[in-house]
Amino acid sequence: MSVPMLKIGAVLSTMAMVTNWMSQTLPSLVGLNGTTISRGGTSERIVSALYPSPEEGWQIYSSAQDADGKCICTVVAPAQNMCNRDPRSRQLRQLMEKVQNISQSMEVLDLRTYRDLQYVRNTESLMKVVDGKLKVASENPRSLNPKGFQELKDKVTQLLPLLPVLEQYKADAKMILRLREEVRNLSVVLMAIQEEMGAYDYEELRQRVLLLETRLHSCMQKLGCGKLTGVSNPITVRASGSRFGSWMTDTMIPSSDNRVWSMDGYFKGRRVLEYRTMNDFMKGQNFVQHLLPHPWAGTGHVVYNGSLYYNKYQSNIVIKYHFRSRSVLVQRSLSGAGYNNTFPYSWGGSSDIDLMADENGLWAVYTTIPNAGNIVISRLEPQTLEVLQTWDTGFPKRSAGESFMICGTLYVTNSHLAGAKIYFAYYTNTSSYEYTDIPFHNQYSHISMMDYNPRERVLYTWNNGHQVLYNVTLFQVIKTSGD
Numbered sequence: 001m002s003v004p005m006l007k008i009g010a011v012l013s014t015m016a017m018v019t020n021w022m023s024q025t026l027p028s029l030v031g032l033n034g035t036t037i038s039r040g041g042t043s044e045r046i047v048s049a050l051y052p053s054p055e056e057g058w059q060i061y062s063s064a065q066d067a068d069g070k071c072i073c074t075v076v077a078p079a080q081n082m083c084n085r086d087p088r089s090r091q092l093r094q095l096m097e098k099v100q101n102i103s104q105s106m107e108v109l110d111l112r113t114y115r116d117l118q119y120v121r122n123t124e125s126l127m128k129v130v131d132g133k134l135k136v137a138s139e140n141p142r143s144l145n146p147k148g149f150q151e152l153k154d155k156v157t158q159l160l161p162l163l164p165v166l167e168q169y170k171a172d173a174k175m176i177l178r179l180r181e182e183v184r185n186l187s188v189v190l191m192a193i194q195e196e197m198g199a200y201d202y203e204e205l206r207q208r209v210l211l212l213e214t215r216l217h218s219c220m221q222k223l224g225c226g227k228l229t230g231v232s233n234p235i236t237v238r239a240s241g242s243r244f245g246s247w248m249t250d251t252m253i254p255s256s257d258n259r260v261w262s263m264d265g266y267f268k269g270r271r272v273l274e275y276r277t278m279n280d281f282m283k284g285q286n287f288v289q290h291l292l293p294h295p296w297a298g299t300g301h302v303v304y305n306g307s308l309y310y311n312k313y314q315s316n317i318v319i320k321y322h323f324r325s326r327s328v329l330v331q332r333s334l335s336g337a338g339y340n341n342t343f344p345y346s347w348g349g350s351s352d353i354d355l356m357a358d359e360n361g362l363w364a365v366y367t368t369i370p371n372a373g374n375i376v377i378s379r380l381e382p383q384t385l386e387v388l389q390t391w392d393t394g395f396p397k398r399s400a401g402e403s404f405m406i407c408g409t410l411y412v413t414n415s416h417l418a419g420a421k422i423y424f425a426y427y428t429n430t431s432s433y434e435y436t437d438i439p440f441h442n443q444y445s446h447i448s449m450m451d452y453n454p455r456e457r458v459l460y461t462w463n464n465g466h467q468v469l470y471n472v473t474l475f476q477v478i479k480t481s482g483d
Contacts, residue, residue, distance in 0.1 A: 095186060102179055102186075109172050109179075120165070123158075130155045225359055225407030226474030228422070231440035231459065235469040238282050241265075244299060244349055245462045246449040249278070251357035252305040253455050261303055262467075266349040266448065268295040268313050274323065281467075292321060293328055297339065299449040299462065300354030304362055304382060311353040314340050318355065318364065318385050332385035334378070336368040343367035343397050347416040347448055358405040359454045365410065367397045375400065377410055377428060393426040393433060400424075402450035404459065406472070411436070418445040440470060 401416035
């Protein structure tokens with residue numbers, strides 16, 4: 001009985017290795033979809049191709065200027081479904097189906113063999129009794145009287161159900177041999193495909209994707225400031241925490257800090273979770289906890305150059321908390337600013353003071369009684385929290401769902417609920433405003449935090465217990481020396 005069981009173990013081990021190789025290789029070959037990404041840059045055109053042509057693989061064009069003067073950074077991926085038409089891709093799909101079928105058959109055989117083996121073990125004592133009686137009868141036939149013969153016959157009758165089990169076991173053993181041969185054939189085909197792929201193996205594809213990401217990041221860093229013209233569809237990163245909260249990465253440019261911070265709730269919170277990377281945040285792992293010395297109010301917090309800036313609970317005081325030293329470096333009152341739900345956003349939640357950062361530095365958005373509840377913008381000095389300059393936008397803060405700064409311009413949404421859009425823009429460089437109509441999809445219908453990160457050029461939002469990102473499109477006119 002032990003030999004076929006060993007065969008099952010060996011084949012299952014081989015299947016695990018094949019399945020593991022397939023799970024790593026197949027997504028890399030067939031998971032690339034055609035896409036085009038446009039970004040801004042400089043007026044110089046540089047073309048660098050990862051593969052000879054778009055029909056064969058990825059291309060990246062960084063920093064090109066179009067006829068309207070817009071700066072475009074474009075990445076061209078393989079044509080849609082091109083990978084799906086690759087004969088090797090079809091072979092791999094067929095092989096994957098065979099592997100799955102064989103795996104299911106092996107699992108059934110393994111369970112059935114285990115059950116049958118248990119049955120054989122349970123009848124082992126009965127077989128020993130029958131064997132002993134047969135030996136006695138063969139050595140001394142006269143000792144087998146009618147009563148003893150009947151007992152022996154009854155014992156043998158009890159063993160009869162074992163016969164179909166043994167027959168099934170013999171059939172299963174033949175199937176194992178056939179499956180083992182199929183696995184061997186699969187291994188040969190897979191090795192041939194792997195050799196044929198050559199430069200297109202998993203590791204090299206991964207390296208090329210990393211190179212592409214590096215080039216994209218470099219292209220994005222060449223962007224100057226621009227006017228917001230569009231917001232992408234939402235990208236849900238995680239669902240965690242309560243209905244209200246905030247999450248962020250460092251907004252300082254440049255920065256190599258990949259940490260993510262999460263602050264659940266808007267009322268008297270003190271616990272800040274710090275994750276090592278975005279991937280750790282998505283999985284909810286590898287985090288440390290900071291316990292702030294003073295509780296916060298609202299969700300308008302921002303991390304800038306390694307420090308957390310937040311509004312102290314039941315006050316108009318702004319606190320700068322340094323994560324590395326776990327200490328308050330400075331705190332300062334924002335003169336005249338309303339607090340404790342005096343002038344919040346439309347959703348409430350003690351959102352009177354909203355701190356944010358963009359390409360131009362650190363900002364505070366709030367309202368004062370002399371300003372009659374209209375939004376006030378102040379640019380802050382990051383070290384001392386001194387107010388450097390202030391603008392009165394004339395837009396009532398209670399009519400705003402949320403707001404964020406991009407390139408010195410404050411963008412305001414008209415609601416925090418479904419159907420919201422970016423409705424108002426105030427330009428601090430000209431002290432002027434305009435009404436806008438930039439829609440975006442409020443997927444979970446209740447935004448309690450919306451902030452722009454200039455380093456990554458994305459919007460971070462907390463939407464009804466979901467942490468969501470939006471990419472932004474900025475319009476930029478390139479002025480050449482001849483203009």
